[in-house]
Amino acid sequence: MDPVGEVLARSAVVSISATLIALAIGIPLGTALALARLPGRRPAAAVVNTGMAVPTVVVGLLVALLLWRSGPLGGLNLMYTLRGMVIAQVLIATPLIAGITMAALQALPPDLHDQLIGLGASRRQAVVRLWLEARVPLLAAAMAGFGHAVSEVGAATIVGGNIHGQTQVMTTAIVEGVGRGDFSAAAAYAAVLLGLAFVINALLTSVQQRSSSWARP
Amino acid sequence: MGAALTLREVRQRRGGREVLRIDALDLGAGERLAVLGPNGAGKTTLLRLLAAIDMPTAGTVLVDGVRPTPGAVALRRRIAYATQRPGLLSTTVRRNVELPLGWRGVPRPQRRAAAAAALERFGVAHLADRRAAALSAGEAQRVNLARALALAPSLLLLDEPAAALDAEARQAFLSDVERALGESTTTVVHVSHRPEEAFWLADRVAALADGVIRQLATPETLLREPADPTVARVVGYENVLEAEIGPAGAVAVGGWTTGLRATGHGPAIVAVWAGGVHLRPTGSDGIPAWVERVTPGPGRWEVALAGTLPLRAHVPLSASPPRAGEPVVVVLDPALATVVASPRHASCVRAAPASSACSPS
Numbered sequence: 001m002d003p004v005g006e007v008l009a010r011s012a013v014v015s016i017s018a019t020l021i022a023l024a025i026g027i028p029l030g031t032a033l034a035l036a037r038l039p040g041r042r043p044a045a046a047v048v049n050t051g052m053a054v055p056t057v058v059v060g061l062l063v064a065l066l067l068w069r070s071g072p073l074g075g076l077n078l079m080y081t082l083r084g085m086v087i088a089q090v091l092i093a094t095p096l097i098a099g100i101t102m103a104a105l106q107a108l109p110p111d112l113h114d115q116l117i118g119l120g121a122s123r124r125q126a127v128v129r130l131w132l133e134a135r136v137p138l139l140a141a142a143m144a145g146f147g148h149a150v151s152e153v154g155a156a157t158i159v160g161g162n163i164h165g166q167t168q169v170m171t172t173a174i175v176e177g178v179g180r181g182d183f184s185a186a187a188a189y190a191a192v193l194l195g196l197a198f199v200i201n202a203l204l205t206s207v208q209q210r211s212s213s214w215a216r217p
Numbered sequence: 218m219g220a221a222l223t224l225r226e227v228r229q230r231r232g233g234r235e236v237l238r239i240d241a242l243d244l245g246a247g248e249r250l251a252v253l254g255p256n257g258a259g260k261t262t263l264l265r266l267l268a269a270i271d272m273p274t275a276g277t278v279l280v281d282g283v284r285p286t287p288g289a290v291a292l293r294r295r296i297a298y299a300t301q302r303p304g305l306l307s308t309t310v311r312r313n314v315e316l317p318l319g320w321r322g323v324p325r326p327q328r329r330a331a332a333a334a335a336l337e338r339f340g341v342a343h344l345a346d347r348r349a350a351a352l353s354a355g356e357a358q359r360v361n362l363a364r365a366l367a368l369a370p371s372l373l374l375l376d377e378p379a380a381a382l383d384a385e386a387r388q389a390f391l392s393d394v395e396r397a398l399g400e401s402t403t404t405v406v407h408v409s410h411r412p413e414e415a416f417w418l419a420d421r422v423a424a425l426a427d428g429v430i431r432q433l434a435t436p437e438t439l440l441r442e443p444a445d446p447t448v449a450r451v452v453g454y455e456n457v458l459e460a461e462i463g464p465a466g467a468v469a470v471g472g473w474t475t476g477l478r479a480t481g482h483g484p485a486i487v488a489v490w491a492g493g494v495h496l497r498p499t500g501s502d503g504i505p506a507w508v509e510r511v512t513p514g515p516g517r518w519e520v521a522l523a524g525t526l527p528l529r530a531h532v533p534l535s536a537s538p539p540r541a542g543e544p545v546v547v548v549l550d551p552a553l554a555t556v557v558a559s560p561r562h563a564s565c566v567r568a569a570p571a572s573s574a575c576s577p578s
Contacts, residue, residue, distance in 0.1 A: 111300045118268045118298025118374070119317040119364065122290050129316075133307055 002168050008192055011169040014082055015150035016200075018089030022145050026094045027138065030101025031127055035113060045102060051095025056088075057154030063088040064158050080161040085169070088155035093145035100144060104137035105130055139208040143201050150197055170196070219247035219404035220281045220295060220371035222267065227276035229262055229428075237262045237428040239276075246281075246371075247402040251419035251436075253412060253451055259428035260408035261301070264374045267406060268298040280372060294321050297370035301377045303361035305349035310341065313349050314364045321368070335367035336360070338397045354381045358390065366397050373398075375407040379414055391417045412453040424448040443557060449488035455529040456494060460487040460556065468556050471525045473504040475549045479556035486557040493553025494530035496520065496545045503546035508539045522547065 002010075032038075033045045065071055067079040067087075078084035108130060116126040131138060153171035160167035162176060170193040177186030222244035229237035237259040244250050252260050265271040266278050269285035269292070278285060283292050297317075305313050314332035323331065336342040339359040344352065352360065362378060378394070379387040395418060398405065409415040415422055416436040424432045424439060424447070431451075432444040443449035449457045460470045462485045468477040470487055479485060497503055506524035513519070514531070518538040522528040528547060532538055539545060 109302060109304060111302060112304045114265070114268075114270045115298070115300045115304030117270050117287065117293070118296070118300065120290070120294035120296070120320050120368070121317070122320070123287065125320055129306060 002164055002173070004189065004192055006165075007168055007170055007173050007189065008196060010082065010167075011150060011171075011193070012196060014085050014156075014169060015089060015146060018086045018149045019093055019142065019146040021086070021090045022093035022097050022149070023142055025090070026097030026141070026145070027101050027131070029094070030098040030141075031105060031131070033098065033102045034105035035127070035130075048095050048098045048102065052099045054092075054095070055154065056092055056148075056152040057158065059091050060088055060155030060158030063091065063155065067159065079159065080163060080167055082160070082167060085156055085160045085167060088159045089149040089152065092152055092155060093149045096148055097141045097145045100137060100141035101134075104134040104141070107137070108133055136208050136212045139204050139211070143204045143208075146200055146204075147197060150193070150200075218371060219245075219402040221246045222372070222404065222406070223277070223279040223282075225277045227266065227273045227278060229259075229266065229271070230274045231262075235428060237266070237273075239263070239430055242423070242430065242433070244404060244406070247404055249398075249405040249407070249418050249420045251415035251417075251422045252406065252408040252425050253410070253415040253422050253439075254408075254425035255410055255451065258410075258425045260410075260425055261376055262428070263425070264298065264376050264406065264408060267372070268296055268374055269293050270298075294368075295371040296374065297365040297368045297372070298374040299361050299365040299376065299378055301380055303357040305352070305357055305360060305364075307348070307350055309345065310336065310347050310349055310352070310360050311345040313360060314367050317364060317368055331367045331369075332363075335363040335397075338366070339363040339393055355386045355390070358382065359393070362394060362397070369401075370403060373403050373405045375405065377409050377414075378407075379411075380409075387414065394418065412451070424451045426451060441555060443488055443555065445557065446486045446488070449486065449555075449557070453490075454488040455491040456487075456489040458487045458489070458526060458528075460485045462556070462558065470504070473525060475504070475554075477549060477551055477554055477556055479558065481558040483558070487549070487554060488557065489528075489549050489554040491519070491529045491531040492517075493550035494522075494528050495548045495550060496530055496532065496539060497548055499544050499546055501546045501548070503548040506545055506547050508541055508543045508545060510541055511538045 033041060033048065063084065066073045067084050068074055078087065113126055113130060116129055121129065151171065153175055156169050156172050160169065160172065162168050162172035170189055174186045174189045177189060224239050224242040227237065227239045228235060252263060254260050266273055269287055269289065272286065280292060285292055311332055314335055315328045318328040318331055333342060336345055339362055341356055341359045341363060344356060358378060358381060365373060379390050382390055391414065405418060407418055419436055421433060422436050422439050423430045426447045432439060432448045439452050443452055446457045458470045460468050462468055462479050462481050462483060464482060466478045466480060468475050468479050468485065468487060475487065477487060504525060506522040506526065506528065508520060509523040510521040511518055516534050518532040518534060520530040520532055520539060522530060
């Protein structure tokens with residue numbers, strides 16, 4: 001197995017990148033599903049909610065089929081690369097973030113958006129204000145997205161291949177340790193993974209709780 | 218400078234149902250219109266069209282000759298819409314008032330000054346640094362109005378701003394709104410289901426029911442000459458009765474002579490304030506009835522009568538109230554009653570721009 005520091009850095013880079021990309025896609029998508037009065041909104045919302053429950057191995061399989069040498073995106077040579085793993089984790093985290101964003105915006109007072117428009121906000125200004133109003137659940141969405149990405153093993157194994165020195169991440173290293181009967185190494189990786197998750201979530205929680213004090217009566 | 222409003226052949230449908238139907242409505246710059254109607258009459262629907270939050274299914278809405286649309290941000294920024302629920306953001310009171318000024322590109326020092334002045338006008342300057350979430354309903358509504366008026370809008374849209382307030386707070390709040398508007402030329406459209414609230418600020422009042430303006434008139438005309446039974450109920454008449462005008466002009470209700478007189482002949486409607494229904498002992502001249510229920514009200518006993526006519530009467534609190542089940546004789550006070558001839562109310566479905574009543578079709 002690779003040194004812990006190297007694997008930790010790889011895990012952090014892949015999962016944080018995937019979370020940031022998923023936020024960039026998921027928040028606007030969830031906002032559109034919550035606010036836009038478009039035909040097909042409900043089926044689209046149902047698809048997003050279903051995406052929240054799709055097993056990560058299924059996502060891994062789907063991405064592998066796309067990225068495989070003979071697949072439609074095979075020419076990009078992303079199979080068994082960190083970029084391929086990022087793509088898989090984006091697909092895992094995006095429905096979660098979009099679903100939570102949609103629910104968070106729908107939980108705001110129903111006429112708040114109209115009030116903002118009625119006071120002269122442009123559509124973009126109104127949406128930014130709504131995001132700020134929903135900042136506590138949106139931070140929860142970021143935490144959930146990151147947690148889902150960093151803890152998944154199925155897609156990382158299928159798409160990354162757990163190649164030493166290249167695509168081994170914390171979760172695949174733990175699986176490999178257990179497979180070899182090296183429980184102490186697996187436990188050490190697990191502890192470090194928990195530490196990474198704790199540090200990121202502690203940071204987000206701190207911001208979240210500071211924000212929530214403004215919304216309390 | 219206030220904005221002029223023009224509505225022509227406006228239709229709004231929702232869920233396959235027509236919820237608003239206004240053939241014509243014109244409002245001059247600086248005019249104050251109250252829209253009075255029961256819940257579900259279409260009042261908020263009208264405001265949402267004027268605020269460009271919704272677009273009409275058909276017809277034309279013009280603000281100073283320009284169609285308000287969600288994309289017409291420059292026009293929308295001449296309009297301020299205060300929703301029924303204050304919709305304050307989870308930040309400080311001051312920031313809530315300053316934010317819409319910021320959207321308009323007002324520099325920070327001017328924003329501060331305008332917000333401070335608006336909060337001062339509504340007596341909530343001391344709350345400027347408080348979190349909006351910590352305000353009471355009354356305080357939040359004052360901040361909501363301060364936020365709208367700080368924008369010095371050409372068109373101010375008020376959706377039942379005092380609905381959540383108790384009677385005493387409502388009076389004080391409306392006085393503050395009146396003072397804040399002062400001599401301003403802002404055009405105001407204020408919707409309410411409470412007549413006393415609607416009449417407070419209005420030059421003219423539109424009585425709205427089932428999405429249709431039934432009558433557009435001054436508050437006085439609306440009270441003295443309601444165009445139809447619906448309008449009579451909307452403006453607050455507690456008793457609206459089917460009647461018949463006899464050949465000599467005598468008005469009868471339920472076959473009983475009322476002592477009221479009217480011109481015309483045939484079916485009519487009698488609208489009587491509860492204060493105009495006087496109770497006399499049995500044996501007197503009048504309409505026989507019996508007391509169904511007596512409840513204490515503000516400065517009066519509120520009496521529900523049954524019998525030939527279901528009526529509501531007010532008896533001064535200082536007088537001894539009748540007992541439930543007691544037979545009485547009812548006399549209608551001509552000074553507190555109005556007779557509406559049937560042809561007018563039968564066809565009163567259109568609102569002409571400056572008419573005082575609906576015209577027969």
